[in-house]
Amino acid sequence: MEGSWSETKSSNGRKLHIRGSVTSSPQSVQFAEAKAEKSGKAVRIGVLGASGYTGSEIVRLLANHPHFGITLMTADRKAGQSIGSVFPHLITQDLPDMVAIKDAKFSNVDAVFCCLPHGTTQDIIKALPKSLKIVDLSADFRLQEIAEYEEWYGQPHRAPDLQKEAVYGLTEILREEIKAARLVANPGCYPTTIQLPLVPLLKANLIETRNLIIDAKSGVSGAGRGAKEANLYTEIAEGIHSYGITRHRHVPEIEQGLSDAAHAKVTVSFTPHLMPMSRGMQSTIYVEMTPGVTIEDLYKQLKIAYEDEEFVILLEKGVVPHTRNVRGSNYCLLNVFPDRIPGRAIIVSVIDNLVKGASGQALQNLNVMMGLPENTGLLYQPLFP
Amino acid sequence: MEGSWSETKSSNGRKLHIRGSVTSSPQSVQFAEAKAEKSGKAVRIGVLGASGYTGSEIVRLLANHPHFGITLMTADRKAGQSIGSVFPHLITQDLPDMVAIKDAKFSNVDAVFCCLPHGTTQDIIKALPKSLKIVDLSADFRLQEIAEYEEWYGQPHRAPDLQKEAVYGLTEILREEIKAARLVANPGCYPTTIQLPLVPLLKANLIETRNLIIDAKSGVSGAGRGAKEANLYTEIAEGIHSYGITRHRHVPEIEQGLSDAAHAKVTVSFTPHLMPMSRGMQSTIYVEMTPGVTIEDLYKQLKIAYEDEEFVILLEKGVVPHTRNVRGSNYCLLNVFPDRIPGRAIIVSVIDNLVKGASGQALQNLNVMMGLPENTGLLYQPLFP
Amino acid sequence: MEGSWSETKSSNGRKLHIRGSVTSSPQSVQFAEAKAEKSGKAVRIGVLGASGYTGSEIVRLLANHPHFGITLMTADRKAGQSIGSVFPHLITQDLPDMVAIKDAKFSNVDAVFCCLPHGTTQDIIKALPKSLKIVDLSADFRLQEIAEYEEWYGQPHRAPDLQKEAVYGLTEILREEIKAARLVANPGCYPTTIQLPLVPLLKANLIETRNLIIDAKSGVSGAGRGAKEANLYTEIAEGIHSYGITRHRHVPEIEQGLSDAAHAKVTVSFTPHLMPMSRGMQSTIYVEMTPGVTIEDLYKQLKIAYEDEEFVILLEKGVVPHTRNVRGSNYCLLNVFPDRIPGRAIIVSVIDNLVKGASGQALQNLNVMMGLPENTGLLYQPLFP
Amino acid sequence: MEGSWSETKSSNGRKLHIRGSVTSSPQSVQFAEAKAEKSGKAVRIGVLGASGYTGSEIVRLLANHPHFGITLMTADRKAGQSIGSVFPHLITQDLPDMVAIKDAKFSNVDAVFCCLPHGTTQDIIKALPKSLKIVDLSADFRLQEIAEYEEWYGQPHRAPDLQKEAVYGLTEILREEIKAARLVANPGCYPTTIQLPLVPLLKANLIETRNLIIDAKSGVSGAGRGAKEANLYTEIAEGIHSYGITRHRHVPEIEQGLSDAAHAKVTVSFTPHLMPMSRGMQSTIYVEMTPGVTIEDLYKQLKIAYEDEEFVILLEKGVVPHTRNVRGSNYCLLNVFPDRIPGRAIIVSVIDNLVKGASGQALQNLNVMMGLPENTGLLYQPLFP
Structure with missing residues (x-):
């Protein structure tokens, strides 16, 4: 056939x-x-x-x-x-x-x-x-x-x-x-980029629920096709800005998912930024590891969580996810990096906000x-x- | 199966x-x-x-x-x-x-x-x-x-x-x-956008072989992935320019195809422009109709030529092709418009230069x-x- | 002081x-x-x-x-x-x-x-x-x-x-x-880019009034700050399109200026295009020289017209004007190029549409x-x- | 005169x-x-x-x-x-x-x-x-x-x-x-965006030296005019990525300035991101306030520090700095925002990386x-x- x-x-x-x-x-x-x-x-x-x-x-x-x-x-x-x-x-x-x-x-x-x-x-x-x-x-x-x-x-x-x-x-x-x-x-698109890496780590008790700091960046298509002055080409091209600081409506959805995973109330710091691009989303997530946990432990846990998944891909160690490498597709690329501050780690996760998001x-x-x-x-x- | x-x-x-x-x-x-x-x-x-x-x-x-x-x-x-x-x-x-x-x-x-x-x-x-x-x-x-x-x-x-x-x-x-x-x-990408509309019109003797003026616009990916100062983001974004005026290497390919169709030597005016976009190509083609020919005749001829084609699409009358409407696909969108100058017509043709091009x-x-x-x-x- | x-x-x-x-x-x-x-x-x-x-x-x-x-x-x-x-x-x-x-x-x-x-x-x-x-x-x-x-x-x-x-x-x-x-x-912005090069040439009777073909490209700021779907970042970025073909309201202004210079009624072919950039405008103008006239004659006439001007700059022979080289400034850069079609020439003129335009x-x-x-x-x- | x-x-x-x-x-x-x-x-x-x-x-x-x-x-x-x-x-x-x-x-x-x-x-x-x-x-x-x-x-x-x-x-x-x-x-450009807000706050002992998390975003011009594949238009447009995570050479300069201000060794988390824009830089800085300190205190201290300055401007409360509002100029725009996590604050600072940076x-x-x-x-x- x-x-x-x-x-x-x-x-x-x-x-x-x-x-x-x-x-x-x-x-x-x-x-x-x-x-x-x-x-x-x-x-x-x-x-x-x-x-x-x-x-x-x-x-x-x-x-x-x-x-x-x-x-x-x-x-x-x-x-x-x-x-x-x-x-x-x-x-x-x-x-x-x-x-x-x-x-x-x-x-x-x-x-x-x-x-x-x-x-x-x-x-x-x-x-x-x-x-x-x-x-x-x-x-x-x-x-x-x-x-x-x-x-x-x-x-x-x-x-x-x-x-x-x-x-x-x-x-x-x-x-x-x-x-x-x-x-x-x-x-939501932001919650997808955030929960995919954090849920397995919280479930495994590898990261703390405190001081979870999420700096997120989104393409403009997330704002929809409505005619708004703020989303004109001339207002968006060649510049960036934060928006909805502490007040973005994705916050309760993010905290709900993370709290469920952690079996504890999680309050996050979440700051979205609007990028001069139509599609693409990155969350850069700054986490505190629980005592004794290493970057290697986080990496292994994410590997276990996603190695059989079609659409969530943990990159090789050291490789940085780029939003342009998922444009138009349903993939989420992830990786985890050491932080200069001892005991902390940096997680990067990217998707196309209109597809996987x-x-x-x-x-x-x-x-x-x-x-x-x-x-x-x-x-x-x-x-x- | x-x-x-x-x-x-x-x-x-x-x-x-x-x-x-x-x-x-x-x-x-x-x-x-x-x-x-x-x-x-x-x-x-x-x-x-x-x-x-x-x-x-x-x-x-x-x-x-x-x-x-x-x-x-x-x-x-x-x-x-x-x-x-x-x-x-x-x-x-x-x-x-x-x-x-x-x-x-x-x-x-x-x-x-x-x-x-x-x-x-x-x-x-x-x-x-x-x-x-x-x-x-x-x-x-x-x-x-x-x-x-x-x-x-x-x-x-x-x-x-x-x-x-x-x-x-x-x-x-x-x-x-x-x-x-x-x-x-x-x-080549430019020759594709140009020959697809012109070959059927020349074959049918609906347009003159003289004063064929082609103003073409291309995304930057056509220049390849080689590291050149001229193709840096900072040198391309938010600006346009003509290049290769009268000397672009696609000229002989274009003239070969048009001459074959016209059974006569065709010399074109061809001016490419580099656009601040990665993909996409448009040729805006200014033609002189042969005596007695109307826009309607051009439209009908293109309709006959392409109505059974999967990838070449003549839009409805008056609808303007946009490069963004073929991005990532193998389609070529075409249309023909009247010119203010009597006896002339304007043809617009768009493709994704990396796909159909x-x-x-x-x-x-x-x-x-x-x-x-x-x-x-x-x-x-x-x-x- | x-x-x-x-x-x-x-x-x-x-x-x-x-x-x-x-x-x-x-x-x-x-x-x-x-x-x-x-x-x-x-x-x-x-x-x-x-x-x-x-x-x-x-x-x-x-x-x-x-x-x-x-x-x-x-x-x-x-x-x-x-x-x-x-x-x-x-x-x-x-x-x-x-x-x-x-x-x-x-x-x-x-x-x-x-x-x-x-x-x-x-x-x-x-x-x-x-x-x-x-x-x-x-x-x-x-x-x-x-x-x-x-x-x-x-x-x-x-x-x-x-x-x-x-x-x-x-x-x-x-x-x-x-x-x-x-x-x-x-x-208007388009009329400025078009009249500055053409008026001196028409006054000197160096170019014909027929078959004047203008392919113009504009940044989006020309459309103003009004909230329109068509001007959203997502609708403009990474693509181009023609608009207002034969019907753009700058046409009568252009023809008025050129007709005055030529002491004859001029009808132009004028096709504007919207570019993915905030500022900048280029007119690529295809002209027919009057019998016996050469590119050199056009160049000299433009040199005479503008050598004492602060803001209109005829570039050295062969140098192509780029819109990005006038961004934010009141300059107009001009040049004239030979065409492959004998007897024709190509003129390129660029401005910042919000400044000189x-x-x-x-x-x-x-x-x-x-x-x-x-x-x-x-x-x-x-x-x- | x-x-x-x-x-x-x-x-x-x-x-x-x-x-x-x-x-x-x-x-x-x-x-x-x-x-x-x-x-x-x-x-x-x-x-x-x-x-x-x-x-x-x-x-x-x-x-x-x-x-x-x-x-x-x-x-x-x-x-x-x-x-x-x-x-x-x-x-x-x-x-x-x-x-x-x-x-x-x-x-x-x-x-x-x-x-x-x-x-x-x-x-x-x-x-x-x-x-x-x-x-x-x-x-x-x-x-x-x-x-x-x-x-x-x-x-x-x-x-x-x-x-x-x-x-x-x-x-x-x-x-x-x-x-x-x-x-x-x-x-350096990053150190400028970071030290301008943090030095006065550290000097006044209003923020902790620990858990200083800096998520920074830069336009591409910071990478210079050298011909590199990674900085081609096609590689940069419509996407973002982190780079130099924990290893960016601006780190020692940042830590030197902050340590001097704090009279203590400061180790920061610093993650730069490359944006699809030529100019502009934002640092989004996540800080922990010292006990008893409020957002209002931070705001007042920055106001005292910069109210007589020409080029460093603390915006009105709640107003978000945008990089596009300093493009081409020597200004630095700053503001401070409450975080959802009690005791923390978010500082945003923007400059043009080629001017003030x-x-x-x-x-x-x-x-x-x-x-x-x-x-x-x-x-x-x-x-x-």
Whole structure:
């Protein structure tokens, strides 16, 4: 059967990208013969909020996915438009036009990626058919304590029952829970870069929970496609600045994950910086080792944690991760370095904020939820230069 | 059969990206059972000159190709190094270390991409086994007249017999010749952007051969990875300039292709500009229409020429091609616009100079030479933003 | 007398940048003892529309001007704010807070730079005291034919009498008229790069008026500080595109200037491109020489035209102008090159669009209007890298 | 007398930028009538190593200095060339051609800026006439302990006697010593951003000497103009990375300055990052306050330290410094923020690495050494956007 990216013309002369029902593993056999829609893909996907950067990234990633085919796209302000008019780089994708969320039909949808803004998502997800698998890329279901949600977002949580059901989608850490989940709260980009290295070290009690200092750097796409003066080319190019010092909304998510791992309340110092680049994120993390622990111990622990992982890669000793080496891909590169201050270590972790920090991890999660190999459709190599 | 991008662990614990011998079309059946190397790919590929940007781009594109597997990589100054040490963004690729060209064994190679500098390539290709299929990305075999080669490159051509055999690899224009070729001279990036729109119009006698004015703009990756002061970040960022005015070495290649199409000697005005961006190329082409011809005629002719093509896309009327909408992909976007000066038209054509302008078109050509569907392994969507 | 940039503390402890009433030349002696305001500068300046990039650029340039001191700044949406809060890079400037235009008092103002959006300016300038000297940076008074204004801007001109009085402020070309003007219409950035080289050549009848093809490239700051999706960093970085093909509003201004010089109606082909850079503009101009004329003739004519000019510099033969070599400065660099097509030539001209293309030329004009040496306060060297 | 930036033509028709002998303050009167060279400037300046970025920045800054005129420029590999051919942005500067250092004549030089690479400078400065004032921008005389120099630079110091005489040129901190100095070792860029905020706080015993964590970010121009693969546009744009972790050569300079201030040995954690921008530097500094100290205390101490300074500006509470707000200028912007971790604070400090981090501070120092107002010729406002 045909499994590569080839194409044929449909009878009406439009290009269709057809693939046979390829099966990647026993679990996924069930999809192979189940459904046959226009896309020829087994699983029918809805993308809610397709006019933003995380939505378009889902479309890009799915373009070569053997089993997931998009059958619904919503975007309120762009309703009636094609993906090619909203995102001309996706002009070759033969997809349904965008509809307003209120007009969306879910009868031919098996799973949705919810790429809507924070705050608007709770009501929408509450109203979805219970049969749908959902990966929510907003922050709405990431905080287990709804009181904490209210504190940081300034309004009560409107779907506390769903919150109880939601599984936090840091794939490498919570894979088993994600397998059984119906609603996955996809992690934030900063929390992904921070938890991936720190969770194994905290669990193993190799680093202290105090004086955890995180200096993070992000590309601008994390701010979305909204028209804001602060994100104009002229305001961003050739300069950097810190922002949201002590007040960034990813803080409670980071502290929740680290506290869980440490079985203790963790308070971090977290300072994000905006970089003159579209994609890419680095966290430089300054940690205190517990007494007697060495850099070598940290390195070994991370090696154990990630040596069988596809997407999290501990570099060889001394090699520095660069954000440009993960651009466009789902990889996270990590390493740990000695500090001049005795007893301390420096951890560097990089991702593409739109892929492993958003849409790529979302797809990784849906692969897991659907019983597919986790890397299905995700082995894009980084684009460099 | 397995055809998607999944992975399994080899017995020694290293990650291998294994795919079955997928067959895409009748012509390619022959490969399906022929060979079984470590990569599990049917066609064994050599990349000569793997330490430059076009070489690394070949590796990136082949990472998900169902039939082509790399078994040889050469790089004289980086001999002994792994791809991951020379190009850390390719660290996940399990490939043979680089060897010096003089130490290369071609016994387990079926085809090569030759990514060597201009001028060095003739002798190397002369010495290759005759059984190999070759796509040469240098300029060494692009000019049919070896006198012209000598004029522009300042030295006699050292493989005139091979030159006679070489087929110029502008896929959409010379597909049939490429099918039968052993040695394909892959086009330059500027010539690709220019010939794709102009050749059909000249063939149809819709534009004049006089006063053809081409203002072209290129990203910096076209200059390669060599350490030059002029290409430092500080010398390139936030500014533009023309270069090689009237003397750029792509001129004879452009004029050769246009003259062939017009059945008349064409002399163009060609001015390239260096842009502060890594990838991307645009040609803005100012043409005079032949008497009685309208913009509508040009549009229709381009539509006829490219409506069945996968990679050349004529946009809807009035839509302007942007280089960022092809970044990382093999697409060429085209459109034609009226000029204020009566009787003239403006044509805009954009590509990614490293993909359709180099390694992507090379892969497209090898697909054709091997009897595979031309788009095999090439349906990467553009990376935006 | 004190003439350098030094500072002293005022009695209330705030920093003041005080200069004595320096006299630069006999003509300007009159200012030396005339006025003494807080700034210690002789001429009191109003900046209308100080919250945009051309407004802030006026403030930057005037920071070291020996005779012009800002006493009024307007910005409707930022009324009540300080310059440092709107433009933090100007935080050291001790200037009056911004006021709404309706609240502006002109009793202590001698001259204004009008940096307001196109279309809004006519009514505001009509209402200004007749005693004020005005340099208008908008397009509102650039077109001599008000019918043409209506055609390109879609609304009737609301100050036709003022239009008759307005002098077009291309300093090097119309210096004598500017000396006597009360209202100067400061040229657009594209028209400046195009007219400076072409006007002397057309006047000398060295180039044809037909087939004038202009491929222009601009940095993003020309689009202003308004929040638009299209100008986000993520939408601009690492890519280029043409825009406004055949329909850019600078066309009538360009054709007006060239037609005046040629004493004949000139229709140009003009295609602007948006570059991933904040500042800088290049016009690459493709011209046909009149019979018998050579490149050498064009070069000589430009040399004659500009050898005594401070800000327009014809480079040595063969040297290519780069936009980065004028960044932040009022210079225009020019050169002329042979074309491969016999009888044609290529002209390259570069400026900083915010300086010689806007606020710098505006200051140059006000210097002229005030009888000061034209370069007063304008000899900033380009910032590179 | 003439003190502004105006120009006149010399008798041979070349442009000269002439200024009278302006006096800025009583101390500098002596220069007013002392010397009269071609430049008309009182103090004759040599720039050793004028072909690098710090050298060209000295030229840019001096272009409008009322008292300093360049009479000598050296550059070994560019000997015989004009400044305009090496740095086309300085083409309007009428300066002597570059000579090899061995051919340099110092008879008409009063002071030199030494912009040579680290390691080569000791022997050259040893050989200079003792009458010269010297500001050395290399690292060669920054470390008081020559043993430390040897440890970090891998070779013995070759001018230990000069080292004893050298004064460290952090102007705001060591102004009195600089006034009397003959040889000033101009600080590194990172050390400038770090010491300016930390020295006053350490002196006042408001922060601990332990757990000082500095995450620094630099533009690429700090790496100089040498042709290196790692600094190509394609290798730098759209990505970031840490470098020199724990091993950066600025560490001993930083620790020397902080230890002096604290009267105790300070060991810092220092991690620099390379940013995709040409200019600009930020240090984000994570400190532990001494018991009982509050953010308010830190803020007040910095306010006391810098409220009378021209170039070091403590922003209003809560306002975040951006590197783009100092681009091209000699300013350092500072602020201090509370940390989420109780007892800790975050300090942000930004400069232009080529100005306050190199050539600007060098000029500031020479102004001080020459008895001129420290800001003479340095009041350029930042270039934004």
